[in-house]
Amino acid sequence: MRPVLYTVTSAKREMASTMTITLEPPRQVGIGQTGAAEPGAAQVGIAQTGVAQPGAAEPGAAQGLVPIAPGQFNMLWSWGVGEAPISASQSGLDGALVHTVRDVGGVTKALCAKQPGDVVGVRGPFGRGWDIDTARGQDLIVVGGGIGLAPLRPVVHTILASRSDFGRVALVVGARSAAELLFRSELDCWWRDRAITVRTIVDRPSRDWHGSIGIVTNELPRLEIDPGRTVVMVCGPEVMMRFVALNLIERGVAPEAIQVSLERNMQCAVGQCGHCQLAGYFLCRDGPVLTWEVARPLLEVREL
Amino acid sequence: MSNRPLVMAAHDLGALFGVLADDGYEVLGPTVHDGAIVIEAITQPSQLPRGWGDAQEPGSYRLVERGDGAYFGFAAPAGTWKRHLFEPRAVLWRSRRDGDGVVFEPGEHVRRRRAFLGIRGCDLAAIAVQDRVFCGSPAKSGSGSPRRSADPVYGAKREGILFIGINCSDPASTCFCTSMGTGPAIGERADLSLTELDPALPDQHRFLVHATTDRGRAIAARMNLAVATDRDLASATAVRDGAIASMGRSMDTEDLPARLREAAEDPRWDDVARRCLSCGNCTMACPTCFCADVSDQPDVAAGVDERVREWASCFQLDHSYLHGGSVRVSTKARYRQWMTHKLSTWWDQFGVSGCVGCGRCITFCPVGIDITEEVRAIRASKSVPLEEGTAETGEKGHSR
Numbered sequence: 001m002r003p004v005l006y007t008v009t010s011a012k013r014e015m016a017s018t019m020t021i022t023l024e025p026p027r028q029v030g031i032g033q034t035g036a037a038e039p040g041a042a043q044v045g046i047a048q049t050g051v052a053q054p055g056a057a058e059p060g061a062a063q064g065l066v067p068i069a070p071g072q073f074n075m076l077w078s079w080g081v082g083e084a085p086i087s088a089s090q091s092g093l094d095g096a097l098v099h100t101v102r103d104v105g106g107v108t109k110a111l112c113a114k115q116p117g118d119v120v121g122v123r124g125p126f127g128r129g130w131d132i133d134t135a136r137g138q139d140l141i142v143v144g145g146g147i148g149l150a151p152l153r154p155v156v157h158t159i160l161a162s163r164s165d166f167g168r169v170a171l172v173v174g175a176r177s178a179a180e181l182l183f184r185s186e187l188d189c190w191w192r193d194r195a196i197t198v199r200t201i202v203d204r205p206s207r208d209w210h211g212s213i214g215i216v217t218n219e220l221p222r223l224e225i226d227p228g229r230t231v232v233m234v235c236g237p238e239v240m241m242r243f244v245a246l247n248l249i250e251r252g253v254a255p256e257a258i259q260v261s262l263e264r265n266m267q268c269a270v271g272q273c274g275h276c277q278l279a280g281y282f283l284c285r286d287g288p289v290l291t292w293e294v295a296r297p298l299l300e301v302r303e304l
Numbered sequence: 305m306s307n308r309p310l311v312m313a314a315h316d317l318g319a320l321f322g323v324l325a326d327d328g329y330e331v332l333g334p335t336v337h338d339g340a341i342v343i344e345a346i347t348q349p350s351q352l353p354r355g356w357g358d359a360q361e362p363g364s365y366r367l368v369e370r371g372d373g374a375y376f377g378f379a380a381p382a383g384t385w386k387r388h389l390f391e392p393r394a395v396l397w398r399s400r401r402d403g404d405g406v407v408f409e410p411g412e413h414v415r416r417r418r419a420f421l422g423i424r425g426c427d428l429a430a431i432a433v434q435d436r437v438f439c440g441s442p443a444k445s446g447s448g449s450p451r452r453s454a455d456p457v458y459g460a461k462r463e464g465i466l467f468i469g470i471n472c473s474d475p476a477s478t479c480f481c482t483s484m485g486t487g488p489a490i491g492e493r494a495d496l497s498l499t500e501l502d503p504a505l506p507d508q509h510r511f512l513v514h515a516t517t518d519r520g521r522a523i524a525a526r527m528n529l530a531v532a533t534d535r536d537l538a539s540a541t542a543v544r545d546g547a548i549a550s551m552g553r554s555m556d557t558e559d560l561p562a563r564l565r566e567a568a569e570d571p572r573w574d575d576v577a578r579r580c581l582s583c584g585n586c587t588m589a590c591p592t593c594f595c596a597d598v599s600d601q602p603d604v605a606a607g608v609d610e611r612v613r614e615w616a617s618c619f620q621l622d623h624s625y626l627h628g629g630s631v632r633v634s635t636k637a638r639y640r641q642w643m644t645h646k647l648s649t650w651w652d653q654f655g656v657s658g659c660v661g662c663g664r665c666i667t668f669c670p671v672g673i674d675i676t677e678e679v680r681a682i683r684a685s686k687s688v689p690l691e692e693g694t695a696e697t698g699e700k701g702h703s704r
Contacts, residue, residue: 080602104627267598274595280652301568303637
């Protein structure tokens with residue numbers, strides 16, 4: 001499966017090592033090739049034509065991939081470097097993709113260096129994202145740690161777009177320091193709007209930090225919880241997710257009501273390369289979001 | 305008469321090659337190379353391992369002269385058919401910088417008409433297993449193409465293969481296909497199935513030939529073969545019974561997926577980790593292991609970037625690498641991943657066992673780790689299930 005060539009339309013620096021890039025799908029200019037079929041070379045001009053997906057062949061129409069859902073990911077490709085799995089940090093857009101990338105290796109470094117006009121190859125969307133529907137009519141706690149907030153941002157957007165479908169909603173965000181709080185201005189907006197409860201906590205406070213200090217689990221006791229009607233979505237370091245889940249289970253939340261997004265080495269994204277296996281699950285296909293009920297016995301085994 | 309087995313004199317093997325060549329088939333089959341039986345393209349019977357048998361033991365593979373004229377008197381070849389379908393290195397696609405654009409080119413999609421000659425039950429089962437991995441569904445044997453070609457590179461190689469199987473006569477000490485239900489008889493899983501009879505008697509050396517598909521019957525029809533006699537059939541039965549009786553190893557698969565699921569913290573993993581070198585030989589020799597690295601291999605000066613798939617192994621440290629470190633650091637964790645995947649979680653993923661009982665992992669383990677012995681040890685172990693929640697058994701009807 002080949003990437004579809006998207007064009008970077010904006011590249012926003014979130015913090016020292018993290019960028020948010022917006023990608024526009026290629027436009028069909030009447031070549032009429034549907035490049036999803038493998039044989040035969042496909043001429044692809046940057047920003048003009050692309051490897052089209054079946055079913056979208058009108059000239060001038062966007063030739064993008066199917067819309068990505070909150071919690072799903074795309075394989076983003078930098079020519080000559082490679083691919084990395086990156087979840088969507090915004091969804092529901094008309095063809096455009098938004099991904100927030102932290103520079104932690106060769107491919108992510110190349111992605112973070114992209115500028116408007118540059119091309120990024122995209123395969124996807126892959127995996128199973130957040131089950132937002134189970135949260136409708138329920139209370140929802142969204143917990144993000146560090147870059148883990150990125151795949152949860154589309155969840156918040158979805159809630160705000162139909163706020164009355166949900167009960168009480170709390171967003172708890174943890175970061176090492178205030179400077180490393182992702183989407184800080186957006187967090188401020190949400191906090192001011194009061195449509196949802198927003199709580200931030202850092203464990204390395206600077207002098208001008210007036211908020212909570214500690215790790216996200218320290219912030220959870222401050223939330224009022226009705227455990228019987230609470231759905232939880234967590235993304236962050238595995239150890240953080242474990243303690244968030246344990247903390248909320250102690251307060252009566254059911255393990256199946258807690259969703260976590262797991263990370264493993266992913267290369268093919270279609271359940272064939274074997275790298276992302278967690279017991280019987282291919283996390284690229286069966287995840288990355290699993291319920292805590294499913295994930296807990298697997299994560300409790302060291303090095304599984 | 306249509307389905308009555310036929311009989312072919314051993315010296316008519318050349319005629320079979322001729323018919324296959326006339327039909328444009330490239331024939332792949334066993335041949336001796338560097339002191340081992342491997343699978344390569346062959347064009348005549350003289351390239352078959354005639355007169356060679358093998359002695360396979362944990363950590364040891366030796367060819368031995370049989371003292372007769374048998375063409376297929378050995379067990380699972382050292383080489384696998386896997387490398388001719390899921391190749392050790394394949395270019396999935398290529399992209400070339402072209403002015404301001406990028407041109408995509410397909411990878412190597414050479415489609416050839418191929419016949420797999422002399423494939424045995426374990427290896428036919430292994431191909432059926434990999435069909436599930438790469439095609440998403442089992443390809444009907446002999447019917448040509450897999451139903452859904454999810455992976456075009458594998459699909460191109462897999463399509464239209466003519467299977468000429470051999471009912472295994474000489475299992476090795478490392479073999480346990482009977483336990484895995486994959487052999488030694490191949491039944492109707494090949495287009496043509498052969499049973500080699502009386503290789504020690506030059507004037508009676510012959511093959512029982514059973515055609516089970518239209519393609520197989522069409523080929524047999526062109527060879528003017530005699531109908532098998534009751535004596536031929538009895539000899540073939542004796543070959544099969546002899547193979548079953550000489551099966552070197554066994555594995556108790558009853559409820560094994562659940563048993564292994566519960567054994568994640570079994571002390572036996574520490575024991576095997578003290579012996580395992582984490583070399584990955586078992587995964588390279590295994591006919592079903594499918595793990596691969598998928599990476600870009602660019603030639604920036606030439607403006608070409610290749611997306612390459614290469615065999616990888618769950619025994620490699622970087623197999624589970626995430627920024628900052630690997631998930632499976634210890635040899636214990638890596639061996640556990642391999643064995644529980646093969647015998648337990650494979651069922652969850654593909655609805656079959658990942659082990660076909662060919663014994664190659666035992667033979668080619670440099671320290672002779674024996675998967676059947678490890679299963680026995682885990683079964684005998686008193687390890688307690690991790691938690692009540694994970695202890696339910698048989699929930700997916702895993703027993704065969």
